[in-house]
Amino acid sequence: MIKLQTRAWIELAVVIWLAAICAGCFVLLVRLNSRGLDTLLIGGIAGLIAGLIIAVHQTRIDRQYDEREKQIRQKAFSWASKAFVVLFGVISFVAFFTVGGKGTVPVYFLPGLFFGCLLFAQFVQSAVILIQCALEDNDG
Template identity: 25%
Template structure:
């Protein structure tokens, strides 16, 4: 198993667990915010940031190990990145236009849903990229 595949499996697990934890923290924080401000909200927001900041650093750190890729892995990584960016754009499209169509143009969405959209787009990007890398590596190994 190459470094690219190992990182894809690691990211798949880490992003999934972290996104679910962040959504759980957000759900609890959102329910508390509607009842009024207290220090629980601050603690939950800090807990979310303790997940998001390390994930950002891990994603940014990925640049360092890409130097060790061979040509095949670089092509797989580029394809996976472009596919995941397409998925990100599609996710944002649906996140914006489904409420517009369902609720109509004159209605208002609560601001509390914006972090959910943000977390879902990050999750979608990394999920698609990790799955694309794993599938492409498996297809390359099958074809020899």
């Protein structure tokens, strides 16, 4: 298994674990009737900072990959970007048609939507890397 695949498996595991934890916390905080939503905000900002640090670290790691691995990553990133836009659009329109044009949604819905889409995009990226590697890795 090459470094790219190992990394994709780790990212996939982290995303699934993070999604479960985030969803649990989100539901808990909303059920507590807005109490602790400030904490959620702080958590969100911390998450964004952590994401930025990971992104910078990621570009350093990217230099270690060879050209084929970089191409696989680029394709996966392209799929992840599309997944992000599609999911963001779908949820926005579902919310619009569910709540109605004059209805309102709680503000915490927005960061929840953003982070949800981000996690889904990361999931798609890891999955696409693993699928592409599996398709090309028939030993000759």
